[in-house]
Amino acid sequence: MSIDFEKQLNPAQWQAVRAAHGPLLVIAGAGSGKTRTIAYRLAYLVRNGVAPENILLLTFTRKAAQEMLFRASSLIGQELGGVAGGTFHSFAGSILRRYASVLGYPDRFTIMDGPDMSEILGQVRAELGVGKGDKAFPKKKTILGLISKSRNKEVDLAMLLERESPHMLHYGDDMIRIARTYAEFKLRHGLMDYDDLLFNLERLLLERDDLAEFLRMRHSHVMVDEFQDTNKVQARLVRQLAGDGRGVMAVGDDAQSIYAFRGAEVRNILAFPDTFPNTTIVRLEENYRSVQPILELTNALLRNATTKFDKNLFSRRTDGLKPQLINTVSDQTQAKVVVDKILELSRSCRLRDIAVLFRAGYQSYPVEMLLNKIGLRFRKYGGLKFTDAAHVKDVLAYLRLIVNPADLPAWQRAVSHVKGMGPKTCNTFCQALLEGEQQKIARTTKKFPDVAAAFDLINALRHEKPAPTSALQRILEFYTPLFQDRYPDDYPRRQAGLDQLLQIASGFTDLDAFLAELTLESPEESREEDCDVEDHVVLSTVHSAKGLEWSAVLVIDLVNGRFPSRHAMENSEDLEEERRLLYVACTRARDYLGLFVPSSVYNRFMGGSEPALPSLFVSELPPSCYEELRENYLGQVKPRTPLPAREPRPFCNNPDTPSHSAPLPSPGAARHRNNTFGHCRHKIFGRGKIVEFLPPNRYRINFPGFGLKIIMVDFLSMEE
Known part of the structure; x- marks a missing residue:
């Protein structure tokens, strides 16, 4: 029996599914049924006579393509195996398999995976003799990442280093030589990496007009999912494959373009109507996820975006709580308020339906500590758990040795970074320390000055017994040059974790208590196959949360310098992406949304807290779209009430008449x-x-x- 598609879809979805032949842009707001719409469009085309092999479907994951094809097949009871495409890379690979010789590759080339790329880059570096014996020279993974980013963003590698990794600029010339030789090596040996697939397909289509025309004739319908996430070369490929655009359909949401760091260009979707004149634009605005009060806030958030497609999300779930804007005394007390809110919410929903979202991985550390302390299970996505970070473990090793000089694992970690000191020497030294063999200790400290310095520092701190903050500051003074040497590729990013450690320490007066708090582990996480059985709170960066949803979402650290980040506040394009990032965070929530704004944040340069300004995105929101609460200095969170208007002081010429407007001192x-x-x-x-x-x-x-x-x-x- 034939399914009546129109009755299965809302009016905007149905308009997108049956749109006439021509360029079509579907602006699919968050939670608006994007996948459903594409699946119905596929089924509609085939049911109306378009052969599956004439359809090209381009997505960003194989799973997404499979789901759309499966849904479409189920709707019409017909397999759609003839539909070409999948991911951009898989489609490019399938074409290049037949025509790569045009570009100078052998008839049978090899597509490299990550380990292959790393091994070959290592060979290239060795052949050039670059960075030999220099432990601070960027790692292979870092160099490959920078090469890929420069290609996807289509910016010069030297310029990319200057903008994003200035601490590695002194290795710039060497990395440029490596990148050039790596490209030559691949061509010479018939190898392609993932980026080559896209750029080589573009070259092929430009050099072979006949092939480009053949592909355009074969694929009369080109459908592209998540168009806001395309980079420059992907957008050009769509243009080449779609020709005059009569059969092209792009689906996406400019407000969810958050991957510029990978090379994604929000301009691609914004410029689509200019690229393909006479484009029909359909807006999917009915949201099937969130209650209306949450959508009122997200609509207000987008209202001040500088460049956008206007949209106004709405829901049939009109009843619901207003989002809460919760002002906390500091970023440290914020953690307690967040955990209290999780416990409150857990009375009405499962823990796994609660998510704490943040801009950067380090921002969840205080929350992690409190969850561990009360034994509440959590899982973190995007960024390491606090006590799993190597640089945090390094510093904690020094602190542990102040308390317990017999801590062998701590000694091994504290001296393992010393140049020339291998595992065997390290173990011998540590054993000598435990057994009090002074001659061995003296010989080792004489041979390795860094070991002697660490030994002296720990002994001094054991004698002085300082508070945790003072001890940490002394250790970090000693550790910082070692830290920069040990993690040369990304020590600026790791620094935030050490700053957070200092902040946490400021709340303790006893070193034993501080270490006990840090080393309290959460209950053993269940095996992966049992993860659905065990209940756990979700902690996630916003980037890792895209495409997911929860009943309750708590977004933390909404202050200028953290969300938006300090870097983003210096560039208008980056700032707009941060706005979109917050939009993505808020639209993950179905029933409850909490926005947390600390009034002060820790500043390591001051050695304490400093006032913080609410995120400019929060400041722009109309007060009518949220309920405001404020934490007082007693740790209580209460609705913020406007100050009562002051009564005018009565005019009185008689000095003997008392003034009732001046209360008595307490x-x-x-x-x-x-x-x-x-x-x-x-x-x-x-x-x-x-x-x-x-x-x-x-x-x-x-x-x-x-x-x-x-x-x-x-x-x-x-x-x-």
């Missing part, structure tokens, strides 16, 4: 009034000088690095 304020011009301490701002008493119960205080603040007496600790 007992606490009276006790502290004499402290004016003394000093006090505050939980967030540290030590400050009292400048003025403000009746009935406040002080004006000058905090170094923070400036003048007006704070209530109850939140201050007065110095005698």
Whole structure:
């Protein structure tokens, strides 16, 4: 029995499915049934006489292509195995298999995988004699990544290094030589990597007009999924394969273009109507995921985007909670508020239906610690768990040795980086330390000055017994040059983890307690096959969360410099991508959305916290689209209520008439009034000088690095 497609689809989906022959751009908002629409379009074309072999379907994953073809086949009861395509790379490979000799390749070339590429790059480096004996020289994986990024972004490798990896610029000439020789090696030996497939297909189509025309005639319908994620060469390939555009259909969402770091160009989808004149644009705006109050916020978020296709998402789920905007005292207290919210939400939904999303992997570290502390299972996607990061383990090894000089694994980690000290020597030295063999210790420390320096530092700290923050600062002064030498490729990125470690340490006065907190492990994670049985909270970067959804989503660190990132705030295009990134984060939520804005964040240069400005994206939101809550200094989170309007002071010429607008000083304020011009301490701002008493119960205080603040007496600790 034939299925009535129109009844199975909403009006916009049906319009996209049955659109007349010609260029078609489908702007598919988040949760709007994009895959369903493509599957129905495939089925509609075949049911109306288009042969499957005349359809080219280009996607970004093989799984996506298979799902669309399976759904379409189920709709019409006919296999669609004749449809060409799959991923851009697989399609390119299938064409090049037959015609690569035109480009100077042998009739049978080899497509390399990651290990092949790494091995060949190693051979090239060895032949050139580049970086020999230099441990700081970029690793093969790093060089391959930079070569690929420069090709996908189509920018010069030297320029890419200057923009994104300036700490490696002094190796730029060597890496350019390696890249050039690597390309020559591949051609000489009949090898292609993944990027070659795309660029070589483009070359082939440009050099062989007859082949390009044949492919255009064969594939009268070209369908491209996730068009917002195409890079420059992929967009040019679509243009070549689609010809005049009469049969081309691109589906995507400019507001979900978040992969510029891989070379994706949001301009490709924005320029589609210019590339293919007379384009029909269909907007899928009905959302099947989120409640309407969440969509009100995401629509408002996009309203200030500089370049976009206008869209207004709506849902039939009109009832629902407004998103919550939760202001916390600091990024450290934010973790507790987040965990409290998870526990609250877990009373009405499973843990696996709750996700904490963040801009960068290091931002979840305080949350991870608290979840471990209370034994709440979690899984993290995008970025290592805090205590799994190698550089964090390095620093913790020094701290562990202050507490326990017999900690053999810590000694092995602390001295393993020493130049010339192999595993055998390391083990011998560590054993000598444990057994108190002073002669062996003396010989080793004399031979290896770095070991002697580490030994002296640990001994000094054991004698002094400093607080965790002081101990860490001393260790990081010693460790920083070793850190930069040990992780030359990405130490700037890793630095954030060490900054976070310092911040966490600032909340402890006892080193044993600090280490105990850090080494508390979450319960053993279940085996992969059992992961659906065990309940766990999801922690994820926003990039890793794209395409997923949860009942409740909590987005943290929404302050300028973190989300958007400090780097993005210096470039308008990057800033707009950060806006899209937040849009993706918010549209993952079905029923609850929480946005967390800490009022202060840790700054390692100041050795403490500094005030933070709410993310400019949050500042742009109209207050009507969220419920605002605020954490007070007692750790309570309550709805923010507007301050009551102050009553006007009554006009009175009689000095004997009392003024009822001036309340009496509180007992606490009276006790502290004499402290004016003394000093006090505050939980967030540290030590400050009292400048003025403000009746009935406040002080004006000058905090170094923070400036003048007006704070209530109850939140201050007065110095005698």
